[in-house]
Amino acid sequence: MNYRTLTLVLLILCAPSLLLAKEPRILEWDEMMPEGYLESLLETSFASFNKVDIFSFDDNTEEAQQAYEEMRTILESAPIVPDLENQLVKIAGFIVPLDFDFDSETFKTFLLVPYFGACIHTPPPPSNQIVHISSTKALDQEWLDYAVWASGVLNTKSKDSELAIAGYSMQDVSLEEYQEEDE
Secondary structure (H helix, E strand, O other), rough: OOHHHHHHHHHHHHHHHHHHHOOOOOHHHHHHHOOOHHHHHHHOOOOOHHOOHHHHOOOOOHHHHHHHHHHHHHHOOOOOOHOOOOOEEEEEEEEEEEOOEEOEEEEEEEEEOOOOOOOOOOOOOOOHHHHEEEEEEEHHHHHHHHOOOEEEEEEEOOOOOOOOEOOEEEEEEEOOOOOOOOO
């Protein structure tokens, strides 16, 4: 069998799977919260905060620290949407590196969050608004400069890190700089 024949046979065998390759669906951050979660969070979980002006807290007081811990506990236990397990998705967000190497200026593990500065300022977003991502290749620090699209298979297994608990996780995503999608 010559090279051209072999190439043709391989193309014929692989073509159906290439044609059937799925495009990731765009996943919006609010789809990662069960229906009614945000309303119930505001009505019940944060009801105690309505009684106190939290913006007048002195951060160093015991009252402020207790309120912060209560809020963090509530946000860390945010429910996920189980139907998202193993879905091929594309989600826009910002990167918060977890293992930044200052010598090489790279990282492999990060959190994807819905807004710039999340997890750096406290408290972090609800756990169902954080995706823990592990990459096999090192990513340059330039990825921290802008919003990104992350595409890959979403898992509903939570992951804990020093910055936050992520309600979702992904591995070996493809990243691209965020651009508005044509609708």
